[in-house]
Amino acid sequence: MTEMPTGPGTDRTDLATITYLPGAGPATDASTTPAAPALGGMTEPTDRAAVVESARRVLEGRVTPAPVELEKVDDLDLDAFDARPLIPAWAKTPEGWAMYSGVLYRSRLRAYRRWVRRQRTDRGHVAQFKRGARRVQDWVVGFEGIQAQALAHQAHTAAKEARAAARAARFTPALMKKKKEVALREADRTQTVAMQAVTAHKKAKQYRRTMRSLRCGAAYGPPLSAIGAGYLQAGWFGASAGAFATFAGGAFAGRHVITEETDWSADWRSLGDGDPMTAPMLDNCFQAAKVIGADESLAIIQMPMLDARGAWSAVVDLPPGIPAKKAMRAHAELASAFGVEEAQLSITKSKAKGARAGRLELYVSKELPFTGDVDPGPLLALEAAANFWGRIQIGPDVRGLPISISVVERSGLIGGEPGAGKSASGNTILLAAALDPRVILWLADGKGGGDLEPFEPLCEYYEGAADPEAFDEMLDAAIRDMKHRYALLKKLGKRKVTEELANKYPELRQKLLWVDELMLYTTDEDFGKKITKKLRNLVSRGRAAGIITFCATQKPGSDVVDTSLRDLLSIRWALRCTTPEASDTILGKGAAASGYSAKTIEPEMRGAGLLWAEGSNPVLVRADYYTDEQVKELLERAHDLRAKAGTLPEGPKSLADQLREKGEDDAQVLAVLLDVFNAYDQDAKADDENAAVDWLPGTVLVDALKAAGLDITPEKLARLVVREADEKAKRAWEGSKSALNGYPLAAVLRAVQSKYGLTA
Incomplete structure (x- = not known):
């Protein structure tokens, strides 16, 4: 223990040091304990022993404190104090004010140093202003340029096709009259498409310039106005104030850090999350779907491109030794990897020049296709008569491109679950035939529901009572007419009916035999087998005689349509089916395993189906839709055309x-x-x-x-x-x-x- 002297003798430096060991104190003294001497005041050397002895007693706890008498105050109010803060008196002294000034100076200095250090990071005001300027510029640029780029690509492609078609038409010899006419029509069509594509591209560029100008004025007009007005009002000081205000606004706009993905594989993203289609994404998706190996990659033939509809498209080559059908069989796995529905992903083999067995065309729609509003059908804008000998427009595909087919010397089968849109889809072909006054209509309604009843006034033969016996008689009449057509062709020395022969000989005009709900007729106990046999005869032999047969049913299985008849129907249109097996009964065995299954069509995609008419692969198409009022309008127009041409049915003939x-x-x-x-x-x-x-x-x-x-x-x-x-x-x-x-x-x-x- 160390005791400091408290007297005025400041010149003393010696200290009394006492070491006390607990438990080793002196023996207890029973005598009266004297009072401890006061510690304050002078301490003489002679009293040093007394001081030490008093300290020892205090440490041993033998000093009894003297009683203290407290004075009681009755009227003391502990809450009675003024509103002044509890600030020590020394704080109001010059020393206190100096202390406050020092604290404020040091805090501001530290804040300034922190601000300086922050300027070198992405939280600095300069970095914020850069981000704000970037965001404003991105908003000014907009997304119209992507649409213009896509339309430019389409215009370029259409122009190349138009030049190729024009070259083919120019060098086709005039002696080959039919091929020359076909080449000229193709050249006119491609030229029209190219001109439309160029016009659309010009409109897209003009729209891009207009929108960018408006946004540029809205973004850069206020800052320039502020700087200019400040300079006019207060000279360079006002201009500096306007520039500072502009800087502050840009820093405010860029206060949030822009996060960009630098490694796509670190955090799995997909097209469904809004990410762009890139080459690494394609590789990862095909690897995840087990189409290619983990160490393999795709060859990008056409870089991923965003079209005007917001969909991504690309053309890729699979690694050597991997066929395209392997990727098409993994349609569901690839759709999952892309993060979209199966119906949004379209995988087809490339049909362009130089196509290969492993080359694929990918198309990923932004939204589920064929769920929006339907555009008016093209037949409504047709002013003249239709030409059933030419191509018939069916409807748009997933890219929005019109799909057309030729039914000359063909026959067709339409199938799908109830409510899939067979009647509405069939109207595209029936209305095209009705609007050609040269076509003879023979219709049989197996449902008896009245879907074909509006066409009855234009029909030469109509069976609407769903009567198998009446339909059997109808087929007998059709077979007799087929024989008479072949007899006339033999007499004329011709092999098959052409448009020129049909125009010259009215008895050789095209005849459309349409059978709705074939199941009712072919499953009848008395006439089912007879009807199947006669239909097979008519389909197999009637094509060259100008007789076109189309059948529609819900599930064309072998119990409904005999395979010997079904395989003869060359045009297949599979609307939505409940199972892949049901889809295969329409498109053919193995179609679902190759990636073409009508089961993937969603219920919302009413009227959409896989059309296998031309080429090696089916195409997903939604039929043009015509309302009941539009059908009535078109049939009235067809009635007038046939009345002028003299081809209206005259009722029962003598x-x-x-x-x-x-x-x-x-x-x-x-x-x-x-x-x-x-x-x-x-x-x-x-x-x-x-x-x-x-x-x-x-x-x-x-x-x-x-x-x-x-x-x-x-x-x-x-x-x-x-x-x-x-x-x-x-x-x-x-x-x-x-x-x-x-x-x-x-x-x-x-x-x-x-x-x-x-x-x-």
Whole structure:
């Protein structure tokens, strides 16, 4: 223990040091303990021992404190104090104020140093102003440039196609008339498409310039105005104030740090998250889908590009030895890797020049395709008649490009689950056929629901009662007409019906046989097998004769459509199906395994289906939609076109007219004979309603045939109209003195039935 002297003797430096060991103190003294001496005041050397002894007693706890008497104050209020802060009095002294000034100076100095250090980081005001300027510039530039770039690419591609088509048309020899016409039409079409693409590109560039100018004025106009107004008002000081205000605004706009992905693989992102399609992303997605190995990569043929619809497209080559069908089979896995729905991803084999077995075209839609509003169908804008011999526009694909097909010498099958849009999809073909006044319509409605009823006034043959027996008779009539067409082609020395022949010979006009809900007819116990056999005969042989057959049903399985018939239908259109197996029954076995399954079509994509008409791969297409009012408008237009062309159906034809349609000499003779009997019968009924003419002299018939321009002898007439023994008896005739040989009406009708299978 060290004791400091408290007296005024400051010159003393010696200290008394006492070491006290607990438990080793002196023996207890029972005598009266003297009071401890006061520690204050002078301490003489003679009193040093007393001081030490008093300290020892204090440490041993043997000093008893003296009692203290406290004075009690009755009226003391502890809450009675003024509102002044509890500031020590020394704080108001010069020393206190100096201390406060020092603290403030040091805190401001530290703040300034922190500000200086911060300027070198991304939190500095200069860095903030740079980020703000970048954000403002990005907003001014906008995204219209991407659309202009995509349209520029489309215009460039369309111009190349137009030049190639024009070159092909120019160098096609004029001797090849048909190919020359096709080449000229293709050149005109591609030139129109190219001009439209160039016009769209120019409009996109003009729109980009306009929007950028507006945003530039909104972004840079206020700062320039502030600087200019400050200079005019206060000179360079005002200009500096405006510049400082501009700097402060830019720093405020860039106060948040811009985070950019530098390593895409570090944090898995996808197109569904809004990231752009890049080459590393494609490699990672194909590797994740197990299409390529972890150490393999794709060859980028066309760099990923964003089109005007906000969709990404690219053309890639798979590594050597990996076929395209492997990637197409992994359609679902690739869609998952891209972060989109299966319907948003389109994978097709490249059809461009120089295509390879491992080259793929990728197209990823921004949103689920075919779920927005439907554009008006192209037939509404058609002013003239349609041409069913040309290409028929079906609808747009996922890229928005129109898809068209040719049905000449073709037949088709449309299938899908109930509610998938078969009737609305079929209208694209039916309306195109109705608007061509040269096409003969034969329709059969297996549902009996009235979907085809608006077309009935334009049909030459219509079965709308869902009656298998009536449909069987309809097929018999179609087969007879097919035979007569082939007979006429053989007589003309032609192999098949062409547009020129159809225009020259009305009996060879195109005929569309449309069967809706085929399942009702083919599954009938009495007529199902007969109908299947006749349909197979008609589909396999009727193409060259100008007869086009289309069938629509919900599930064209082998129990509904025999495979021998289904395989003959060359155009397949699979709308949404519930299972991949159901899709394969329409598109063919193995289509789903190759990546083409109508099961991937979402319910919201009504009217969309996989169309396999031309090329090696099906294409996802949504049929052009026409409302009931639009269908009625188009059919009224079709009725007027057919009325002007004289091709409206005339109802049931007489037996004589049916014979004239055969185009044979014997049929013409029999038709004249029936007309003569009908004329005499009408004259007889004018006098007596119950009268009937069932026999005419041979001389009357021969004279009528010669008057009609048919040179026929009585012997040839007798060989054509064979009479039985009792029918050869002579009869009396008005104006003749003797009985005459003649022909009964029954013999003529018998000859018509035996030779042509027609009955009255």
